[in-house]
Amino acid sequence: MKPADYESLTAAQAIAYQQELRLQVKIETLDKPIRIIAGADISFNKFEETVYAGIVLFKYPQMEVIGHASAVSSTKFPYISGLLAFREVPALLDAWNKLEIKPDLMVLDGQGIAHERRLGIATHFGLITDVPTIGSAKSRLRGKYEEPANELFAQSRMYDRDEVIGIALRSKKNCNPIFISPGHRVSMAQSVEIIKNCIRGYRIPEPTRQAHILVNQIRVEHKDKSQLSIFGITL
DNA sequence: GCGACAG
DNA sequence: ATCTTGTCGC
DSSP states (O other), X not given: OOGGGGGGOOHHHHHHHHHHHHTTOOOOOOOSOOOEEEEEXXXXXXXXXXXXXXXXXXXXXXXXXXXXXXXXXXXXXXXXTXXXXXXXXXXXXXXXXXXXXXXSEEEEESOSSOSTTSOXXXXXXXXXXXXXXXXXXXXOSXXXXXXXXXXXXXXXXXXXXXXXXXXXXXXXXXXXXXXXXXXXXXOHHHHHHHHHHTOSSSSSOXXXXXXXXXXXXXXXXXXXXXXXXXXXXXO
């Protein structure tokens, strides 16, 4: 199954595919050094099928931006909780293929294994590109956890039954926690350490924060361009 | 049946 | 996710 064919899947088929992919997920220690890290995100206008995907590259752990790539794509797959990857991965893959340099690890906006079938978007993307990934979500999808103390980097485990599927991390004091989980080919402990190293005074870690800024401005520019054409203005 | 529900 | 001004708290 190719990401380009996700559009034709029904929700039931998508779930069945996740059950297949689940068997290939590797949550293990990454022993290769991380020199380049990337952040990825998607933006779109409500009610429209166009999606804007972007990936930003950073030197790690300095976190200096060293490059980026983006792609404008289209999808008919609706947003369904638990099936986010089928809507966003195809566009992200387009941006990924345009990348001059491939990162050693990528941070995605969403869950890794902190998912009902352990197949959040970060896990899904890592699996099909064979790149180590980490999921950094702004809200919880799955798992019970206790509120982390209101101190920088306070954390608490997220449980699904007896399994630890993620960590609720206070990335900034007086802000709600973010939810970290390994996506593919990295461990839980590494995932949290790496994300902590990516925090630069904001609640959202730099990789996804910068990727979000990138795709948002691309979307707005694209919107301005289509608005101008309505008025018959050409540039 | 009811509540929950990444982006 | 996106639409949006002010506003309350650290």
